[in-house]
Amino acid sequence: MVGPKVKISESNFLKIKEICESFDNNPGELINVLHKTQEHFGFLPEEVQQVVADCLGIPVGRVYGVVSFYSFFTMKPKGKYAISVCLGTACYVKGAEKILDALKSELKISEGGVTDDGKFSLDVLRCVGACGLAPVMTINGKTYGRLVPEHVKEILAEYAE
Amino acid sequence: MDRSLLEGDPHSILEAMAICGYCIGADKGLIYIRAEYPLAIHRLQVAIQQAEEYGLLGKDILGTGFNFEIELRYGAGAFVCGEETALIHSMEGKRGEPTFKPPFPAQSGYLGKPTNVNNVETYANIPVIINKGADWFASIGTEKSKGTKVFALAGKINNVGLIEVPMGITLREIIYEIGGGIKGGKKFKAVQTGGPSGGCLTEKHLDTPIDYDSLVAAGSMMGSGGMIVMDEDDCMVAIAKFYLGFTVDESCGKCTPCRVGNRRLLEILTKITDGKGTMEDLEELKNLSAVIKDTALCGLGQTSPNPVLSTINNFWDEYVEHVTEKKCRAGQCKALKKYMIDPAKCKGCTACARACPVSAISGTLKNPHVINQLDCIKCGTCVEKCKFGAITVR
Numbered sequence: 378m379v380g381p382k383v384k385i386s387e388s389n390f391l392k393i394k395e396i397c398e399s400f401d402n403n404p405g406e407l408i409n410v411l412h413k414t415q416e417h418f419g420f421l422p423e424e425v426q427q428v429v430a431d432c433l434g435i436p437v438g439r440v441y442g443v444v445s446f447y448s449f450f451t452m453k454p455k456g457k458y459a460i461s462v463c464l465g466t467a468c469y470v471k472g473a474e475k476i477l478d479a480l481k482s483e484l485k486i487s488e489g490g491v492t493d494d495g496k497f498s499l500d501v502l503r504c505v506g507a508c509g510l511a512p513v514m515t516i517n518g519k520t521y522g523r524l525v526p527e528h529v530k531e532i533l534a535e536y537a538e
Numbered sequence: 539m540d541r542s543l544l545e546g547d548p549h550s551i552l553e554a555m556a557i558c559g560y561c562i563g564a565d566k567g568l569i570y571i572r573a574e575y576p577l578a579i580h581r582l583q584v585a586i587q588q589a590e591e592y593g594l595l596g597k598d599i600l601g602t603g604f605n606f607e608i609e610l611r612y613g614a615g616a617f618v619c620g621e622e623t624a625l626i627h628s629m630e631g632k633r634g635e636p637t638f639k640p641p642f643p644a645q646s647g648y649l650g651k652p653t654n655v656n657n658v659e660t661y662a663n664i665p666v667i668i669n670k671g672a673d674w675f676a677s678i679g680t681e682k683s684k685g686t687k688v689f690a691l692a693g694k695i696n697n698v699g700l701i702e703v704p705m706g707i708t709l710r711e712i713i714y715e716i717g718g719g720i721k722g723g724k725k726f727k728a729v730q731t732g733g734p735s736g737g738c739l740t741e742k743h744l745d746t747p748i749d750y751d752s753l754v755a756a757g758s759m760m761g762s763g764g765m766i767v768m769d770e771d772d773c774m775v776a777i778a779k780f781y782l783g784f785t786v787d788e789s790c791g792k793c794t795p796c797r798v799g800n801r802r803l804l805e806i807l808t809k810i811t812d813g814k815g816t817m818e819d820l821e822e823l824k825n826l827s828a829v830i831k832d833t834a835l836c837g838l839g840q841t842s843p844n845p846v847l848s849t850i851n852n853f854w855d856e857y858v859e860h861v862t863e864k865k866c867r868a869g870q871c872k873a874l875k876k877y878m879i880d881p882a883k884c885k886g887c888t889a890c891a892r893a894c895p896v897s898a899i900s901g902t903l904k905n906p907h908v909i910n911q912l913d914c915i916k917c918g919t920c921v922e923k924c925k926f927g928a929i930t931v932r
Contacts (some may be wrong), residue, residue, distance in 0.1 A: 390579065405649075408614055409632030411572060417577030439632075446633040446790070449573050466730060466766045467692035469780055503784065505574055506541040508692035508764070509699040518576065 385424045392417060393425060397432035404433045407443055411450055420454045432479035448502070456491045456498030458536050461486075463513040465504030472525075473512040477501065480514075483533060496536070539689045539763045540658035542700055544571065544578035547662070548585035552608060554661035556595060557668065559606045567608045570625055573615065582610060582809045617734070617788040622655040624790070626840045635790045636836035659688060659763070679705035683749035685876060687760070693729075693767035694721045698826075703748075711746040724769040728788025728852070732761025733839030734781045738774065757848040760839070773870035774853040775860050779807040781845035789838065794904055796839030799830040803846060811871040815861040824850060869931060875916045881906035883928035890920035890929065 396413045400406035410429060415421050421444050430437040444450045460475045462468075477499075481487055484497050491498040507513050510522025521532055544551065555567040571579055586608055597605045611629045618624045619634040628634035639880040647653025663685060666898050667675045676684045683705040689712070692698050696718035703712065709729060713719070720726050727847070728738040737758035739746075746752050750760050768777065782804040792798045793855045803826055806819050827843030834840045850857060859865050866874040879899075884906040891899040891907055896916045901907030909920070911927075 403631075405631045408628065409612060409631075412612055412614065442633050443614075443631070446635075447612075447616050449615035464784075466733070466764065466780070467690075467698075470693050470766060470768055470772055470777075502574065502615070503788070506572075508690050508766075511692055511698070 383455055385428060387424075389418070390428055393428045394432055395495065404435045407433060407435070407440065408447070408515050411440075411444065414452060420451050422452060453489075454491070454495075455500075457511040457515050459500065461497050461500045461502045461505075461512070461515045463503070463505050463507070463515075464501045465508065465511075467508035468504075471511040475526045476512050476514060476524050476529065479529040483529055497533075498515075539576050539690050539700060541575050542664050543658050544686075545581050546574070548578075548582045549589065550591050550665050551582075551658060551661050552585055552595065554664035555608060556599065556606045557664055558654060558656065558661070560604055563629050564605070564654070565605045567606065568611050568629055568648065569608060570619070570629055572609045572611060572613045574613075579610065586610075615924070616790075617719070617784075618790045618836070618838050621838055624836065625655065626653065633790070636794045638835060680747060680749045681753055687748075687763065689731075689763050689765040689833070691717055691767070693765075694724065694769040694772070695719070695767040696721055705749045706747040707812070708745050708747055709739065712765070713744070714749075717767065720767065720769050722769075724771065726767070727770050727772060728768045728774065729770065730758075730766045730775075730777070730845075731764065732759035732844075733764050734784050735759060735837070735844055736761045736764075737844045738768075738777065738852060739848075740852045757851055758844070766788050771868050771870070773811075773868035774849040774856050775807065775811055775866070776868075776870045778846045778849045779804065779811055782807055782842070785838070786843040789842075793833075793835035793839060795830045795833040796835070796842060799826055799834075800839070800842050802826060803843065807846070810857065810860050811866070812873045813860070813864045813871070817858075817861055820850070820857055820861060865932070870915050876911065877909050877910055877914055877916065877918075877920060878930050878932065879907050879920075880928045880930060883926050885926055886929075889923045889925065893919050893923040895919060 393414060397410055400410050411421060413513060414425060418425060423537060426440045426444060427437050429441055430440045431467055444452065460480060462473060462480065464473050478531055480499055484492055484499060486499055488499060505515060505520065507520060509523060512524050513520060514520045559565060559567055569582060571582065573619065586595065593599060595606055595608060599606060613619055616634045618662060619628045621636045622643050623639060624634040624636040626643060629648060643653040643655050645652060681686050686702050686704050688700055688702045691701050691712065695713065697716065701716055713726065713729065726741060728740050728771065730736060730738050731753060739756055739758055743756050746756060753759050785800045786804050789796045789800055793875060803823065806823055809815050809819060823846055827847050830843050831840055856867065860874065866872055869875060886901060886904040886906060888903055891901060895917060896913050896915050898910045899920060900908050900910065920932065
């Protein structure tokens with residue numbers, strides 16, 4: 378491979394190359410490669426997927442197939458603070474939808490959206506394995522449990538700058 | 539439940555995998571773990587390193603000439619990857635789509651090699667069984683299901699959390715003794731076991747001893763070990779709809795019964811909770827569920843109608859009520875809610891009429907007000923504004 382086929386900065390290209398090499402450019406490690414790549418870039422845009430495909434020597438369609446199959450991977454950038462509301466059964470029966478509604482009206486975005494200033498993004502996920510704390514949400518991996526809709530404002534205030 | 543094992547005692551899993559490798563002649567083990575469990579991942583990484591340092595993993599373990607190494611593979615948020623063939627494809631870096639069995643993984647699995655797939659909890663039992671003996675293990679539990687089981691007890695119950703109980707314990711003991719009964723003194727309605735592939739059990743099952751077979755006989759399953767308690771405020775049609783929403787999201791789309799059939803089930807359930815259901819819809823739910831169960835490719839599709847069938851079997855009256863009386867007794871189905879003003883309690887203060895966002899409340903000062911049902915959007919604002927408790931929801 379001589380160089381990137383798509384528009385991407387030299388440093389980003391080298392970073393992806395380095396990640397792929399750390400997994401011996403093994404296509405069987407595609408999911409691990411994508412985890413590392415998403416950790417670095419925050420999301421997996423087309424250009425990045427093309428470079429990953431070239432490095433691992435597989436069609437970009439296969440990379441895209443995997444990216445679009447798994448909900449953990451995203452092609453859109455998330456907010457600086459990524460909020461995930463758990464909609465597992467335990468959270469659902471304890472009123473997770475009300476928490477989600479409170480977040481939506483507070484942030485004025487819907488599921489999968491990002492606030493205009495890029496600060497918060499809102500997603501739902503299925504079970505974080507903290508059913509005893511239901512209903513639960515996480516912000517950049519930090520868990521907030523036993524929520525009631527009134528907590529939402531206070532919690533978001535923690536992230537005021 | 540499995541997360542607690544991986545976080546709390548990762549060495550028990552590594553030990554069991556090494557034992558398994560020794561038994562079947564494998565020298566490599568892979569742990570497939572959800573990326574959503576960062577702490578469990580970290581602790582497993584630490585434990586693997588420790589085990590390697592002690593010579594309990596790696597080359598020539600304890601001078602026996604037996605080699606065994608363990609690697610981690612991460613999931614990326616796909617429920618279907620709990621199905622073993624899908625799991626194997628995911629570990630190979632592919633889309634987690636299941637394939638037809640046979641060939642079973644034991645014949646052709648990871649990279650086409652014979653593969654033994656086991657659950658975390660199964661492995662966790664192995665070191666104890668070897669140390670204490672099979673007789674000890676078999677002394678706990680029922681005739682066909684031996685040993686203990688960990689459940690994640692959650693929902694409308696006073697004591698939530700993980701519990702380890704002997705097989706054969708009754709739901710009543712779990713809910714009322716360990717769980718401390720229903721929260722807020724409400725009435726018990728159902729307990730959902732086995733996750734989205736399981737079903738709902740009711741009061742009549744409270745004294746059934748819990749084991750693998752009895753749960754299946756009652757229309758549910760052990761599955762994930764989740765045990766979610768529901769009270770009188772939970773609508774069983776809405777619960778079935780919730781599960782189908784999950785299945786539709788998580789269906790991999792490979793086979794038609796699951797991809798299309800479950801979507802149709804969800805549409806019918808939505809129709810019912812919106813107050814537009816008919817008795818024919820209820821029949822269609824049953825027929826379609828049977829077809830999906832019989833024809834779907836993998837475990838996910840074959841079990842996805844379970845929440846529908848078990849709620850239909852155990853809460854038929856509630857379904858009929860939604861259809862014929864347009865009534866949701868739990869008050870969960872928004873479209874079926876009816877807000878009414880009790881003329882005896884209404885003082886005619888106009889607070890509700892002024893607050894109503896769609897001007898659906900009419901009446902004059904100091905005279906009882908009336909809600910125009912056709913305009914009402916069931917937002918509940920009037921109930922909050924009324925100082926006299928004159929507005930009731932049915």
